[in-house]
Amino acid sequence: MRFWRRKSAAEEAAEAEAQPAEGEVATAEADDLHLTPEEAAEVHEQTERAVERTKRGWFSRLGGLFERPDFGEELWDELEEILISADTGLETTERIVSAVRDRVRDEGVKQSAAVREILRDELIAVLHEPTREPPAWVAEDAPSPLIILVVGVNGAGKTTSIAKLAHAFQRDGANVILGAADTFRAAAIDQLRVWGDRVGVRVVAHQPGADPGAVAFDTISAAESADADIVIIDTAGRLHTKSNLMEELRKICRIVQRKYPEAPDEVLLVLDATTGQNGLAQARTFTEAVGVTGIVLAKLDGTSKGGIAFSIAHDLGTPVRFIGTGERLDDLAPFDAHEFVDSLLSE
Numbered sequence: 001m002r003f004w005r006r007k008s009a010a011e012e013a014a015e016a017e018a019q020p021a022e023g024e025v026a027t028a029e030a031d032d033l034h035l036t037p038e039e040a041a042e043v044h045e046q047t048e049r050a051v052e053r054t055k056r057g058w059f060s061r062l063g064g065l066f067e068r069p070d071f072g073e074e075l076w077d078e079l080e081e082i083l084i085s086a087d088t089g090l091e092t093t094e095r096i097v098s099a100v101r102d103r104v105r106d107e108g109v110k111q112s113a114a115v116r117e118i119l120r121d122e123l124i125a126v127l128h129e130p131t132r133e134p135p136a137w138v139a140e141d142a143p144s145p146l147i148i149l150v151v152g153v154n155g156a157g158k159t160t161s162i163a164k165l166a167h168a169f170q171r172d173g174a175n176v177i178l179g180a181a182d183t184f185r186a187a188a189i190d191q192l193r194v195w196g197d198r199v200g201v202r203v204v205a206h207q208p209g210a211d212p213g214a215v216a217f218d219t220i221s222a223a224e225s226a227d228a229d230i231v232i233i234d235t236a237g238r239l240h241t242k243s244n245l246m247e248e249l250r251k252i253c254r255i256v257q258r259k260y261p262e263a264p265d266e267v268l269l270v271l272d273a274t275t276g277q278n279g280l281a282q283a284r285t286f287t288e289a290v291g292v293t294g295i296v297l298a299k300l301d302g303t304s305k306g307g308i309a310f311s312i313a314h315d316l317g318t319p320v321r322f323i324g325t326g327e328r329l330d331d332l333a334p335f336d337a338h339e340f341v342d343s344l345l346s347e
């Protein structure tokens with residue numbers, strides 16, 4: 001699986017040749033990554049595994065809705081209930097159901113199979129609501145070093161996700177350096193170090209209690225000396241001092257900006273999928289404080305309420321970039337709206 005790449009001149013030329021046909025919009029997230037058919041198949045398989053619980057728990061009930069040849073009027077409430085039960089959120093559910101209803105009415109559709117197709121379209125459309133700029137790590141003119149700040153509450157899956165990302169970027173040929181700016185707990189620093197050893201990437205760390213901004217600054221300096229491609233900075237997530245935490249994160253940004261005014265290039269918020277709608281409130285706090293550019297939806301494998309992905313897209317307006325599919329280094333997949341929806345709706 002390829003997560004990062006600078007395109008070769010030959011590839012760029014080939015792409016410029018292959019312009020999409022008129023009216024055709026490239027939407028699949030994985031398209032941004034220019035995956036081979038084998039890699040796309042891997043995304044498919046990982047996504048299927050990650051949504052297995054959600055599918056068994058809630059979306060399997062959708063199958064029942066579409067069993068009869070015609071879609072009955074009485075089924076709209078049930079569709080709404082299924083989506084809400086899967087943590088899609090009230091507003092997002094209403095947006096989806098009313099869009100499907102409108103189209104069913106306007107297009108004079110009655111057959112269940114056709115309604116199902118419209119539902120599929122609208123679910124994908126919701127996931128594509130956030131602006132779809134390709135992420136910095138696939139940009140042709142990606143800055144070097146590319147600086148990624150990772151934020152989120154304690155236990156969300158930040159450090160694990162950073163290790164997975166470092167592993168993936170490194171495997172793709174990037175030189176990666178990690179910064180242990182979660183200095184609040186000694187264990188957090190050690191945890192990142194252990195992952196760094198396992199992945200084989202350098203970890204810049206100070207003593208527990210050190211200034212996180214100073215760690216970030218040193219990490220970037222180290223990246224410059226080593227001519228690193230990607231810097232990923234881990235941060236603290238203790239929520240009981242929310243305002244302090246947000247101020248600390250802003251400070252890290254300011255310090256990084258002394259060297260690189262445009263940095264951080266990406267701010268990834270790691271959300272624990274199992275916390276459902278509660279996670280969204282936290283997400284807003286982070287988004288307001290540090291301008292989150294993308295979501296890592298960790299532990300999607302551990303929940304039956306994967307409908308949260310729709311709520312994130314609609315309510316937060318932030319694109320999901322990656323999904324966590326387990327605890328191992330390989331258990332991270334690029335988020336692809338089509339794959340996600342098709343996996344949920346498949347028989």
Ligand SMILES: Nc1nc2c(ncn2[C@@H]2O[C@H](COP(=O)(O)OP(=O)(O)O)[C@@H](O)[C@H]2O)c(=O)[nH]1
Nearest residue numbers: 154155156157158159160298299324325326327
């Ligand atoms: N099943 C599963 N567990 C995960 C995933 N991501 C993280 N975890 C687990 O969640 C726990 C907290 O992760 P950690 O990275 O330490 O969270 P942090 O406090 O935000 O840095 C650890 O036990 C991880 O193994 C995932 O995608 N799936």
Ligand SMILES: [Mg+2]
Nearest residue numbers: 158159182188
């Ligand atoms: Mg951590």
